[in-house]
Structure formats: structure tokens, C-alpha cells
Ligand SMILES: Nc1ncnc2c1ncn2[C@@H]1O[C@H](COP(=O)(O)OP(=O)(O)O)[C@@H](O)[C@H]1O
């Protein structure tokens with residue numbers, strides 16, 4: 001029998017990639033392309049939706065060509081999955097297929113006033129949707145577009161405008177405009193979905209003034225949504241959709257209650273599984289209650305608690321691009337290692353305010369503790385520590401909300417190539433850390449969802465057996481020492497509040 005393969009698109013904040021995996025879960029080939037970041041004003045971030053769809057098709061085709069060169073035929077590719085930057089909001093005309101505005105990216109803070117108009121209490125809708133009111137989520141971005149782009153308002157009134165997060169935009173285009181769908185993990189980031197019923201919530205639609213007819217149908221994360229109508233994979237089914245952080249949860253095979261993963265990319269997102277079939281766990285400590293996955297329409301829903309940090313690897317990019325003290329992101333490791341500590345310098349990268357657990361839109365970045373002794377190496381080390389401290393803030397909330405201790409943290413994402421950083425994280429967190437052999441957990445998670453739907457893999461247990469350890473990190477400093485440094489971080493954090 002011929003070998004079978006499953007592919008997945010990972011449409012991220014900075015780039016798009018397509019990767020093909022074999023049945024053993026090993027990567028076979030991939031192609032990746034960056035896209036333009038559009039900054040029309042401070043705090044605003046946009047993407048061109050047409051560039052994103054073109055890049056997606058390019059990545060699929062280039063990967064397929066690399067596979068063909070290895071003797072793999074397209075008939076051996078049984079399904080593809082989609083995973084995506086979440087919350088990023090697209091509105092387009094369903095007749096012309098053209099976007100009516102650029103995509104407003106999850107990091108964009110232009111909706112501060114839209115949020116304020118929704119009411120003084122940011123937690124007023126938490127019971128319904130599991131989320132605080134924040135510039136982060138799609139519903140407020142959609143409201144802003146309706147209020148500020150006259151073409152969109154008119155197109156909505158005429159029933160022409162439809163909305164989607166990036167998964168929806170991709171599936172609609174890749175299926176030749178056949179399917180207007182999303183999955184529960186993406187819908188759960190809109191502020192519009194009822195977290196228990198997993199359907200659009202009339203009270204939330206009314207509060208935000210969003211007409212239901214422009215919204216996609218909400219489906220499970222693993223089922224056939226349509227088939228590709230373009231690219232070299234024409235005819236192959238699209239059978240998995242997961243927001244990228246939930247895809248990493250699946251890719252790390254965090255299927256048991258209490259399993260936790262943390263993805264360190266542009267931002268950093270810690271998710272803990274709160275149990276399949278157990279219902280949503282509300283957060284009283286600033287986390288998000290979010291669907292983790294539903295691996296089939298008849299399968300139980302796993303809910304999760306999430307701590308989201310907008311700036312993690314992006315702070316390393318900032319050292320590279322804005323301060324120009326390193327030439328490449330990996331160089332930060334040697335620079336940070338050239339000093340034994342940060343020289344009491346603390347860096348709070350609140351470039352887009354602070355998300356979990358603080359939710360401070362008024363915060364902005366600060367560097368404190370500078371003296372004449374401070375060098376770029378201390379600042380580099382403070383950047384790595386800042387990412388670690390933000391995760392410490394979140395773990396405290398996770399343990400308080402879930403009433404459980406995180407026994408081990410599975411990690412992935414671009415920053416986890418940095419061993420110095422992971423040791424720092426492990427020391428400050430006082431928790432063992434494990435990095436898997438396949439760190440492309442996001443894209444493999446979406447491939448797993450698609451492959452389960454098409455019976456390439458028979459069960460979640462089979463997937464668990466494919467996950468293999470690369471390296472484990474254990475704590476090298478005392479709990480007293482980590483607490484002392486964490487307290488100092490909290491002092492620095494307070495200095496970032498109230499700047500805007
Ligand atoms: N060795 C490294 N040390 C620290 N940060 C790194 C290293 N390599 C990459 N990064 C950071 O990781 C991020 C890219 O990770 P990736 O998982 O590809 O992100 P995303 O999916 O959000 O685009 C960048 O922000 C980059 O600065």
C-alpha cells in the first residue's frame with residue numbers, strides 16, 4: 001500500500017507556511033513566505049487579505065512541487081488542515097470576493113474607544129463568552145469597521161458583506177467560495193459566541209450591533225468543510241480548522257485535563273486543557289475561557305484556560321530591528337549569556353498594552369534600572385527575562401482558576417530554539433519544561449485534526465504515541481531566589497501602567 005500524507009496551512013501573524021507530514025507525524029517538506037505588516041498609525045496593524053490568500057496558494061504549490069521531486073504524488077495527500085492567527089478580522093463582498101477593508105490584526109489597539117462604549121465593566125460579558133472586553137477580539141474590530149468604513153456599512157445593509165477570521169477567509173477562497181465556515185476555537189475569540197452553546201449569542205450580537213447573517217457557520221475542529229478548488233491540491237478535502245494556539249495544544253497532544261503547553265512566537269500563549277466533556281471553567285484571575293478543540297462533530301468539546309501575551313519573540317525582533325543590537329534573533333542567546341544577570345535591569349514590553357492577566361490597555365513599554373554600568377547585554381537578558389516573568393504571572397492565575405498545579409510545561413515556537421531562555425524560564429517558573437522533537441506543533445496540530453477526520457489516524461491515543469521528547473529542563477535556582485526576582489518584576493510592571 002502507498003504511504004499517505006496530510007498537509008496543513010499555518011497562516012501566522014508574520015508569515016504563512018504549508019507543511020506536509022507522513023503518517024508517523026514527521027515533516028516531509030514545507031514552504032514559507034512572509035507578508036507585509038501595515039502600520040497606518042501607532043497601535044494600528046493591518047494585513048492585506050489578498051496577499052494572504054495568494055501566499056497560501058503559493059506555499060501549497062511550492063511544497064507540493066518539493067514533494068513531487070521526492071516521488072510523492074498528490075493522490076497520496078489525503079487532507080489538509082488550516083490553522084491561523086486568531087481574532088484577525090476580514091470583511092469581504094460575497095459577490096465580488098473582494099475584501100472591503102484590510103484585515104485588522106489581533107494586536108491592533110484602535111478599538112480602545114469601541115471597547116469603552118460597550119460599558120465600564122470589562123468583565124460584563126465573561127459569563128456569556130468567556131472573554132473580557134478587549135481590543136484583542138474580533139467582535140470589536142468588526143464593529144469598528146462598520147462604524148468607520150462607509151462601504152462596509154452599505155454592503156452590510158445590502159446583505160453583501162460577510163465576516164470571517166483568517167480561517168474563514170482561507171476556506172471560503174480555497175473552496176471556490178463554497179464554504180462560509182469557522183470552527184469553535186476561532187469563533188470563541190470573537191466576543192460573539194456563547195461559550196456553553198458554541199453558537200452565536202443573540203445578546204452579544206445585539207450588544208455589538210452585529211447582524212447574524214454576515215457571520216460564518218460554527219463547526220467542530222475536525223470534519224470535512226469542502227474541497228480545494230484551486231492550487232496543485234485541487235480536489236483534496238479541507239478537514240481540520242483550529243486557531244493556532246489551540247492547534248499547538250493538539251500538536252503537543254495535551255489531551256488530558258491539566259496538560260499545558262506554551263507557544264513562544266511573536267506573542268506567547270499558554271493554554272491548559274480543563275478536560276474533555278467537562279464544560280467551560282470560568283476565570284476569576286484574568287485568563288480567557290476558550291474552546292480547546294472538538295475533534296469531530298460528535299466528539300466531546302475540550303475547554304481550556306488561556307493566558308495570552310502579545311509581545312514575546314516580538315521583543316527580540318525589536319532588539320534586532322529597532323535597537324539593532326543583534327543582527328538575527330538567535331544572536332540574542334550569546335549576547336544574553338555574556339553577562340551573568342540583567343544587572344537589575346527590567347524590561348516590560350507593553351508595546352500593545354498588557355493582556356493576561358492584567359488587561360491594561362493603558363500600559364506602554366518601559367525599561368527600568370538603567371545605570372552607567374548597563375550594557376546592551378543586560379538589556380538583551382532583561383528581554384528574555386521579561387518573557388519568562390510574564391509567563392510566571394499567568395501560571396499563578398492558571399493554578400488559582402483550575403485549582404491544580406501545572407506539573408510540566410510543554411513548549412514550542414521560535415523562541416524555544418534558545419536553550420538559555422528555556423533554562424531562565426524553567427528557573428523563574430520553578431516548573432519542569434519539555435521541548436518536543438517536532439516543534440512545528442501548530443501546523444502538525446491542524447494536520448492531526450484533518451487526518452483524524454479522514455481516518456489517516458484512528459484516535460487521539462495514536463497521536464499521543466507520535467509525540468517525542470527532544471530535551472527536558474529542570475530548575476537550577478531556589479524558590480526563594482525566583483520569588484525575589486519575581487517581586488522585583490512586579491515593581492517594574494507597575495511602572496508601565498497608566499502611560500496612555
Ligand atoms: N533563538 C532565538 N531566541 C529568541 N527568540 C527567537 C529565536 N529564534 C526566533 N526567535 C523569535 O521567535 C519568533 C518567531 O517564532 P515563530 O514561532 O515563527 O512565530 P510566529 O508563528 O508568531 O510568526 C520571532 O519573534 C523571533 O524574534
Ligand SMILES: O=P(O)(O)OC[C@H](O)CO
Nearest residue numbers: 012013085086265266267
Ligand atoms: O500568529 P501567531 O503565532 O503570532 O499567533 C497569534 C495568535 O493566534 C493571536 O491570538
